[in-house]
Amino acid sequence: MPFSPIHKLWVLDVLDVFLVALLFYRLLVLVRGTRAAQMFVGLVVLVVISFFARWFHLVAVDYIATSMRTVWLITFVILFQPELRHVLSEFGRTRYFRSLLRVNEYGTIGEVVRAAEELAERRNGGLIVIERNQGLRNFVETGTRVDGRATAELIVTLFSPGSPLHDGAIVVRGDQVVAAACILPLSQNPRLSPVLGTRHRAAVGITEETDAVAVVISEHSRNISIAFRGVLRERLDEGELRSELVRVLRIRDEEVPAPESPPAPTPIAAAGSGESA
Numbered sequence: 001m002p003f004s005p006i007h008k009l010w011v012l013d014v015l016d017v018f019l020v021a022l023l024f025y026r027l028l029v030l031v032r033g034t035r036a037a038q039m040f041v042g043l044v045v046l047v048v049i050s051f052f053a054r055w056f057h058l059v060a061v062d063y064i065a066t067s068m069r070t071v072w073l074i075t076f077v078i079l080f081q082p083e084l085r086h087v088l089s090e091f092g093r094t095r096y097f098r099s100l101l102r103v104n105e106y107g108t109i110g111e112v113v114r115a116a117e118e119l120a121e122r123r124n125g126g127l128i129v130i131e132r133n134q135g136l137r138n139f140v141e142t143g144t145r146v147d148g149r150a151t152a153e154l155i156v157t158l159f160s161p162g163s164p165l166h167d168g169a170i171v172v173r174g175d176q177v178v179a180a181a182c183i184l185p186l187s188q189n190p191r192l193s194p195v196l197g198t199r200h201r202a203a204v205g206i207t208e209e210t211d212a213v214a215v216v217i218s219e220h221s222r223n224i225s226i227a228f229r230g231v232l233r234e235r236l237d238e239g240e241l242r243s244e245l246v247r248v249l250r251i252r253d254e255e256v257p258a259p260e261s262p263p264a265p266t267p268i269a270a271a272g273s274g275e276s277a
Contacts, residue, residue, distance in 0.1 A: 043075070046068075049065065050062070050065035108130075108150050108172065108174070109246060109249065110242075111150050111151050111155070112130070112150070112152075112172070112245065113238055113241050115155035115156050116128070116215055116217050116224050116241060118152060119159055120217050120222040120223070121222070123219050123220070123222055124156070124159050124219055125199060125219035126155070126216070126217040127170070127184075127202060127214060127215075127216055127217075128155065128169070128170055128172060128215040129170065129171050129206055129212050129213075129214045130172045130212060130213045130245075131171060131174075131178075132211045132212055132249065133211055136171050136173075136210060136212060139169075139184060140178050141179075142168075142182050142183040143165075143169075143171070143179040143181040143182030144165055144179060144180055144181050146165075146170070146177045146178065146179055146180050147177075148176065148177050149177070150175050150176055150177045155170065155177065158170055158177070158180045159217075165181040166181075167181055168181040168182050168183055168184075169181075169183075169202065170182065184205055184206045185202070185209055186198065186202055187201045187204035187230070189204065189208070189230065192204065192232070196232075197218075200216050200232060202214075203215075203225070203227040203232065204227045204232050207227045207229055207230055208229075208230040213226065213228045213249070214226070214227040215241070215245075224236045224237075224241055226244050228244075
């Protein structure tokens with residue numbers, strides 16, 4: 001008997017269904033908790049109506065739904081263009097491709113350090129959150145999209161007093177400033193110094209809830225601090241800040257131990273950190 005291709009076709013059908021389900025799952029995960037989720041639900045409802053119209057032979061409804069298939073596809077691409085772009089971007093950042101497409105994180109560290117030094121010299125406050133393995137999409141959506149290359153000049157400009165985006169935090173992902181004026185959760189840790197301001201508590205808060213690292217610049221004391229895993233290290237010079245960032249970001253997939261004995265905040269270091277984030 002000749003070989004029957006049924007088994008081969010069955011495997012291909014299963015693979016086809018699996019890939020489609022995976023794409024829809026990734027899209028659902030991406031739009032969950034965003035404004036695009038409501039539009040996605042609306043499109044799903046239209047597809048369901050079209051299916052039942054054909055099933056129950058509702059000729060008029062089926063004709064309208066069939067005529068709008070092309071429109072649905074174009075509408076989907078237009079509505080979800082930012083999300084689709086982010087899906088492809090996140091796919092390229094997976095561990096399988098990260099070794100081939102690794103962004104220059106050490107260059108980004110240099111830009112962040114230069115920006116922190118210049119902000120401190122100008123007595124401008126700042127809060128820079130650097131994303132590691134855990135995504136910060138929920139916090140990015142509270143701010144204004146920037147999607148610009150992370151340079152010291154851009155960071156300093158965003159935190160200039162005349163900038164409409166100087167309040168809140170900026171989020172850095174790879175070598176890009178993703179968003180500015182982002183709202184972060186405040187730490188409720190009772191062991192933090194009571195003289196710490198909102199900006200420092202927000203830096204600690206975001207590192208308690210995620211694996212991100214936050215750099216804080218005080219506009220009053222001109223001190224530079226870094227927060228990681230809920231621990232705040234204050235009064236860092238340029239070399240110490242660079243060393244801490246390299247230590248935390250040297251390998252994104254590696255769990256980096258927190259400092260064994262971080263220095264306790266002092267009244268001098270925290271006196272100028274009462275500004276709001």
